[in-house]
Amino acid sequence: MIKGVGGIFWRTKNLDEIKKWYSEVLKLDIEDWNGTMIKPDPQNETIFSLFTEEDPYFPTEQQVMLNFQVHDLEETIEHLNQTGVPLAKDKEVSEFGQFVWIKDPEGRLIELWEK
Numbered sequence: 047m048i049k050g051v052g053g054i055f056w057r058t059k060n061l062d063e064i065k066k067w068y069s070e071v072l073k074l075d076i077e078d079w080n081g082t083m084i085k086p087d088p089q090n091e092t093i094f095s096l097f098t099e100e101d102p103y104f105p106t107e108q109q110v111m112l113n114f115q116v117h118d119l120e121e122t123i124e125h126l127n128q129t130g131v132p133l134a135k136d137k138e139v140s141e142f143g144q145f146v147w148i149k150d151p152e153g154r155l156i157e158l159w160e161k
Contacts (some may be wrong), residue, residue, distance in 0.1 A: 051092050053081075054112065061154060071131050083111065088114050091161065104155050110120050112156045113145045119160035 056139060059066045067078045074082045093113065097103060104111040116122045119137070126133065134155060135147035143161040150156060 047113070050086070051094070056110070070151075071126065071129050071148075072156075073125075074154070096121055103159075108155055114156065114160055115159050115161060117160070119146065119158065122146075122158055123161075 061080065064081065068074045069076050074084075076082050099106065121135070123137070126146075126148060131148050133146050134149050135145075138145045143159055145160075147159050148156050148158065
């Protein structure tokens with residue numbers, strides 16, 4: 047029945063600041079309608095995963111966590127360093143790939159993943 051994720055929507059306290067941050071830090075082309083369309087890539091996977099309220103994988107006060115798949119995690123980390131965005135968690139390597147975490151200006155934890 048489901049053929050893909052249709053979108054991610056959330057409210058923000060400071061729309062202009064958040065748009066600018068996501069544009070500069072994650073290089074998302076945020077358009078005048080306050081969003082962007084990320085077109086599927088054959089190497090990209092969209093994961094839908096549920097966690098219990100107590101699961102410590104990401105902060106329990108955060109109901110949803112974004113995970114963006116990146117082409118090159120080392121290049122992404124270099125870009126983050128250049129833009130002054132610190133890692134919230136050092137690089138982790140597992141059988142699923144490589145991961146780092148950052149926080150947006152409102153404190154939302156974001157996972158960046160290279161498969």
